[in-house]
Amino acid sequence: MEKKLPTIEIIEKYCKGCHICVEFCPTKVLEMQGFVVAVKNLEACIKCMQCELRCPDFAIKVTP
Amino acid sequence: MAFDYDKYIRPGKLPHIWCPGCGHGIVMKGLIRAMDSLNMKKEETAIVSGIGCASRLPGYMDCCTLHTAHGRAAAFATGVKMAKPEMNVILVGGDGDGTAIGGNHFIHACRRNIDMTYIIMNNYIYGMTGGQFSPCTPTGAKASTTPYGNPDPGFDIAKLAIGAGATFVARGTAYHATQIDKLIAEAIQHKGFSVVEILDDCPTTYGRRNKYRSVVEMMNRLKEVAVPVKAAEKMTAEQLEGKVLTGVLHKVEQPEYCEQYAKVLQRAQAAK
Ligand SMILES: Cc1ncc(C[n+]2csc(CCOP(=O)(O)OP(=O)(O)O)c2C)c(N)n1
Ligand code: SF4
Ligand code: SF4
Numbered sequence: 276m277e278k279k280l281p282t283i284e285i286i287e288k289y290c291k292g293c294h295i296c297v298e299f300c301p302t303k304v305l306e307m308q309g310f311v312v313a314v315k316n317l318e319a320c321i322k323c324m325q326c327e328l329r330c331p332d333f334a335i336k337v338t339p
Numbered sequence: 340m341a342f343d344y345d346k347y348i349r350p351g352k353l354p355h356i357w358c359p360g361c362g363h364g365i366v367m368k369g370l371i372r373a374m375d376s377l378n379m380k381k382e383e384t385a386i387v388s389g390i391g392c393a394s395r396l397p398g399y400m401d402c403c404t405l406h407t408a409h410g411r412a413a414a415f416a417t418g419v420k421m422a423k424p425e426m427n428v429i430l431v432g433g434d435g436d437g438t439a440i441g442g443n444h445f446i447h448a449c450r451r452n453i454d455m456t457y458i459i460m461n462n463y464i465y466g467m468t469g470g471q472f473s474p475c476t477p478t479g480a481k482a483s484t485t486p487y488g489n490p491d492p493g494f495d496i497a498k499l500a501i502g503a504g505a506t507f508v509a510r511g512t513a514y515h516a517t518q519i520d521k522l523i524a525e526a527i528q529h530k531g532f533s534v535v536e537i538l539d540d541c542p543t544t545y546g547r548r549n550k551y552r553s554v555v556e557m558m559n560r561l562k563e564v565a566v567p568v569k570a571a572e573k574m575t576a577e578q579l580e581g582k583v584l585t586g587v588l589h590k591v592e593q594p595e596y597c598e599q600y601a602k603v604l605q606r607a608q609a610a611k
């Protein structure tokens with residue numbers, strides 16, 4: 276069975292580019308693109324929610 | 340679904356003013372998750388602060404909020420609680436607000452055991468005013484007012500709260516985000532004065548003066564120094580050197596102030 280991919284929404288107008296989500300993602304799903312974050316490798320996401328929990332700016336939402 | 344923070348945030352208030360990587364936003368999210376887990380009603384919850392970056396938090400919360408004078412959150416909050424004991428009263432603020440100018444209010448709120456919860460965001464510095472040292476700045480650390488290193492030892496906020504009589508004291512960090520809501524929720528449920536210290540980061544005024552090259556380095560430091568109380572029981576004094584205990588550090592039952600005060604009223608009325 277194919278696994279269901281999560282949806283990762285980035286609210287660019289809230290993101291301040293602090294790198295927290297990128298650095299602490301255990302499977303390196305995210306990357307910086309200029310000053311804001313972007314999804315690089317959605318397939319690798321293990322839906323741990325750590326990026327959403329640690330973002331100080333309410334800028335990243337993961338729907339498993 | 341992703342967690343819906345918007346339900347406790349005043350419409351149109353985001354983005355907030357905090358700097359990139361400032362942990363205050365992580366703490367606010369923890370508070371919102373705690374409130375949601377306890378099904379707290381906005382109109383029955385008062386969030387009270389003093390002055391500082393941390394003290395800007397109530398402005399974003401769609402609850403009954405009070406942004407008061409520097410260091411005076413406890414005094415205003417006590418007034419709210421005495422007038423409306425049925426309300427949930429939550430105090431928020433920084434290390435400077437709570438342990439310098441507000442230190443006296445802090446210790447007496449602890450002693451009084453009034454049923455409120457105090458979330459203190461300890462970033463070891465006066466962030467808002469440009470990085471002067473606070474009573475929590477560690478020995479040797481640099482602030483704008485200690486450019487050659489701080490000669491003073493910093494306060495241990497949790498120990499201060501326990502010593503002053505708080506009946507629930509916990510500590511977490513901005514790095515350990517999943518723990519923040521649980522500690523706050525347990526503190527809110529505790530009957531009496533509960534204190535939750537969150538070790539926080541101020542990359543702008545503390546980090547850059549103290550050789551942290553990035554927000555991530557500051558987060559890694561929080562990750563490294565924190566030791567859960569349970570794990571600490573099995574560690575030697577040597578292993579615990581330079582570490583900070585996290586989790587619920589102190590919890591006792593004591594008569595609560597509003598209830599005691601109601602009894603005073605009854606006695607006074609009976610004596611007439
Ligand atoms: C009576 C008074 N004295 C001094 C100030 C200036 N002041 C504003 S915020 C602040 C310190 C805030 O530090 P902290 O509570 O640690 O909050 P942070 O900004 O670090 O989150 C000071 C000294 C003030 N606003 N009012
Ligand atoms: S949910 Fe976990 S694995 Fe997925 S992007 Fe966020 S931090 Fe990475
Ligand atoms: S943690 Fe939030 S603010 Fe920081 S880079 Fe990621 S999405 Fe942007």
Ligand code: SF4
Nearest residue numbers: 357358361392466541
């Ligand atoms: S100055 Fe420091 S405490 Fe204030 S918002 Fe910026 S990082 Fe946060």
Ligand SMILES: [Mg+2]
Nearest residue numbers: 433434464466
């Ligand atoms: Mg501070």
